[in-house]
Amino acid sequence: xxxxxxxxxxxxxxxxxxxxxxxxxRGTRPLRGPALRDFDLAWQRTKxxxxxxxxxxxxxCGGAGLGPVRQMIWYEECARAGAPSVxxxxxxxxxxxPTIVAMxxxxxxxxxxxxxxxxxxxxxxxxxxxxxxxxxAGIRTRATVxxxxxxxxxxxxxxxxxQHADWQELLVRTDASAPRHKGLTWVVCDMRTPGITVRPIxxxxxxxxxxxxxxxxxxxxxxxxxxxxxxxxxxxxxxLASERGAAAASRIFDLCRLVERLVSLARARRGAxxxxxxxxxxxxxxxxxxxAEAAALRSLxxxxxxxxxTASADEARGRDAGSLAALLFLHFGExxxxxxxxxxxxxxxxxxxxxxxxxxxVRGFLADRMHVIAGGTAEIRRNIVAERVLGLPRGDRA
Ligand SMILES: Cc1cc2nc3c(=O)[nH]c(=O)nc-3n(C[C@H](O)[C@H](O)[C@H](O)COP(=O)(O)OP(=O)(O)OC[C@H]3O[C@@H](n4cnc5c(N)ncnc54)[C@H](O)[C@@H]3O)c2cc1C
Numbered sequence: 050x051x052x053x054x055x056x057x058x059x060x061x062x063x064x065x066x067x068x069x070x071x072x073x074x075r076g077t078r079p080l081r082g083p084a085l086r087d088f089d090l091a092w093q094r095t096k097x098x099x100x101x102x103x104x105x106x107x108x109x110c111g112g113a114g115l116g117p118v119r120q121m122i123w124y125e126e127c128a129r130a131g132a133p134s135v136x137x138x139x140x141x142x143x144x145x146x147p148t149i150v151a152m153x154x155x156x157x158x159x160x161x162x163x164x165x166x167x168x169x170x171x172x173x174x175x176x177x178x179x180x181x182x183x184x185x186a187g188i189r190t191r192a193t194v195x196x197x198x199x200x201x202x203x204x205x206x207x208x209x210x211x212q213h214a215d216w217q218e219l220l221v222r223t224d225a226s227a228p229r230h231k232g233l234t235w236v237v238c239d240m241r242t243p244g245i246t247v248r249p250i251x252x253x254x255x256x257x258x259x260x261x262x263x264x265x266x267x268x269x270x271x272x273x274x275x276x277x278x279x280x281x282x283x284x285x286x287x288x289l290a291s292e293r294g295a296a297a298a299s300r301i302f303d304l305c306r307l308v309e310r311l312v313s314l315a316r317a318r319r320g321a322x323x324x325x326x327x328x329x330x331x332x333x334x335x336x337x338x339x340x341a342e343a344a345a346l347r348s349l350x351x352x353x354x355x356x357x358x359t360a361s362a363d364e365a366r367g368r369d370a371g372s373l374a375a376l377l378f379l380h381f382g383e384x385x386x387x388x389x390x391x392x393x394x395x396x397x398x399x400x401x402x403x404x405x406x407x408x409x410x411v412r413g414f415l416a417d418r419m420h421v422i423a424g425g426t427a428e429i430r431r432n433i434v435a436e437r438v439l440g441l442p443r444g445d446r447a
Pocket of ligand 1: 173174175176177178180181182183184206207208209210258259419422423424425426427428429432
């Protein structure tokens with residue numbers, strides 16, 4: 050297929066670039082605690098005030114209604130400007146909000162969407178449990194209906210940003226007698242409800258990225274159920290499709306920048322023979338390959354969301370948005386690992402003792418392992434691509 054930006058797209062790019070030049074926060078983003086939450090919410094408020102709070106969300110939901118191509122252009126310009134990422138708002142903006150846009154009722158849209166856009170609410174995702182990650186349909190956290198409430202008991206794990214969150218997209222088992230996928234419910238949980246305990250977990254990168262969350266008779270209004278009681282699997286699949294697409298799309302351009310940073314680093318640093326690392330044929334070849342692969346990923350991202358792509362033969366072959374997102378997410382996650390490894394090779398044996406910007410590359414190497422695990426591991430993405438994009442037979446599993 051052939052993809053080209055329209056004159057309106059180019060105008061949007063120019064306006065975004067100007068706006069970012071004037072508005073990107075100058076300070077350093079704090080790494081943890083209430084200061085981190087304040088920083089990310091303040092950046093969202095600034096973007097919302099400028100009309101960039103949610104470029105692709107529909108206008109009636111508070112967004113700019115500009116569609117996915119302009120959303121990608123916005124991400125690209127943010128990376129170019131060195132703007133902060135959406136940070137701890139990635140769940141609210143990347144998949145909780147989009148799920149409510151797609152499947153919430155009018156009252157839920159009115160209650161939950163604008164506080165996200167106005168930079169007033171942080172969300173987290175309560176899907177994974179000990180023993181149920183890849184096998185999401187195996188979750189055991191249960192909820193029973195009591196009057197006009199669900200009463201929840203159980204445990205979630207790896208819940209990113211739960212310590213900062215006001216709300217949670219929570220998947221619970223509401224019918225233990227139904228087939229595994231049919232007894233689940235997707236519900237919005239107020240994280241300040243009595244009975245919730247949050248315990249942060251330290252990652253290898255030294256961050257408190259995620260938490261364990263325990264539920265002890267937690268009461269949630271039935272009005273917060275999205276997609277109907279026992280209709281949660283379909284809603285969760287919509288969430289995961291948004292999550293995989295948003296996670297990859299928003300980070301492709303940061304990855305392109307990282308590759309260019311490594312090229313500069315390889316020019317500046319000298320190897321054991323005293324020559325610039327870029328003169329090492331193997332390093333030069335690896336960097337050239339990363340640059341080509343990152344450019345291909347960028348093109349793939351734009352091609353997959355361009356208007357022509359959705360009405361193509363792909364759709365006729367049954368390739369839904371979720372499986373295409375898994376393809377992009379798989380390619381992105383694995384390329385990040387290769388690029389990060391090249392970064393460590395360039396830094397050399399003393400990498401772990403480095404601080405400042407070079408030390409950040411080591412921390413990035415550790416933190417970016419998540420991109421082949423979170424949102425579905427690389428193996429699970431491969432299964433989706435094999436079955437739903439390539440049409441191969443389903444493997445043996447429950
Ligand atoms: C940084 C980070 C943030 C996260 N944030 C969240 C969050 O906010 N909310 C949330 O709910 N979860 C979150 N997760 C959890 C994440 O979704 C799970 O870790 C992931 O789905 C894998 O599940 P698991 O850890 O239980 O591993 P398992 O499912 O036990 O998998 C173990 C290994 O077996 C492989 N495997 C399993 N099944 C198959 C299969 N059918 N075919 C081939 N290989 C298979 C996997 O690929 C993996 O290598 C996060 C994880 C990380 C690392």
